[in-house]
Amino acid sequence: MQVINKDTRYYIQKENAFGAHNYHPMPIVFDRGKGVYIWDVEGRQYYDFLSAYSAVNQGHCHPRIVKALMEQAQKLTLSSRAFYNSQLGEYEEFITSLFGFDKVLPMNTGAEAVETAIKICRKWAYEKKGIEEDQAEIIVCRGNFHGRTTTICSFSSNPNARNNFGPYTPGFISIDYNDIDALNEVLNENRNIAGFLVEPIQGEAGVNVPSDGYLAKAKMLCEQNNVLFVADEIQTGIARTGKMLAIDHEGICADILILSLIHI
Numbered sequence: 001m002q003v004i005n006k007d008t009r010y011y012i013q014k015e016n017a018f019g020a021h022n023y024h025p026m027p028i029v030f031d032r033g034k035g036v037y038i039w040d041v042e043g044r045q046y047y048d049f050l051s052a053y054s055a056v057n058q059g060h061c062h063p064r065i066v067k068a069l070m071e072q073a074q075k076l077t078l079s080s081r082a083f084y085n086s087q088l089g090e091y092e093e094f095i096t097s098l099f100g101f102d103k104v105l106p107m108n109t110g111a112e113a114v115e116t117a118i119k120i121c122r123k124w125a126y127e128k129k130g131i132e133e134d135q136a137e138i139i140v141c142r143g144n145f146h147g148r149t150t151t152i153c154s155f156s157s158n159p160n161a162r163n164n165f166g167p168y169t170p171g172f173i174s175i176d177y178n179d180i181d182a183l184n185e186v187l188n189e190n191r192n193i194a195g196f197l198v199e200p201i202q203g204e205a206g207v208n209v210p211s212d213g214y215l216a217k218a219k220m221l222c223e224q225n226n227v228l229f230v231a232d233e234i235q236t237g238i239a240r241t242g243k244m245l246a247i248d249h250e251g252i253c254a255d256i257l258i259l260s261l262i263h264i
């Protein structure tokens, strides 16, 4: 019988052979994690500073989270939203009071959450702000990363994320990140703006930290122009920048907050 040596190369070859080549990972094969540590398949230990781009801020395999997961999995794994369940309302109360928002809508991925924020902006624009049907526009920043759906890649400035995925979804205006004059100009010129979608710190175009006051001024301009300020804190939220939210550094609130919570 042939003995297969399941080393780093073995697992990398498997992914290369059978998985879509949509990512270019570093050549380390994670096998298990505990708190801040990760071990690879050859037993080498690492600090995990990336923590799945913030999806495991709490550390790997936190015992309380694993326990809750196991208890719930043995009781009820899934229920349709056609019914109520004994967990959702209490979770919604907890999370909205933690962040000071009226309502929450849980999603499976960040991209879905961004899509939902775009839909809320547009619906609000037509039903409350009075923008004519199909004319609403959303301002986004060059260098953004908000996910990989067809609508979101339509307003990406990264050719790898965008090229050859057209036809693209209309209704987005790109401006330079951290350029308050550019935002002011579009808001002054265009009466059909529904929202301004921004990462408080851009995460994929490098780590782009805005100038002091940029976010507060952007929020003020949005208020003055009756435009929703939408903060994508998927990468910056839950204390990744030293405060609960990155926008807390400027003492502002978003009209819509997009957040990544707990994954095991």
Ligand SMILES: Cc1ncc(COP(=O)(O)O)c(C=O)c1O
Binding pocket: 053, 108, 109, 110, 111, 112, 114, 145, 146, 147, 148, 199, 203, 232, 233, 234, 235
């Ligand atoms: C700022 C930001 N927005 C949106 C997303 C998309 O999240 P997901 O990969 O869960 O769709 C990411 C993912 O890294 C992100 O960093």
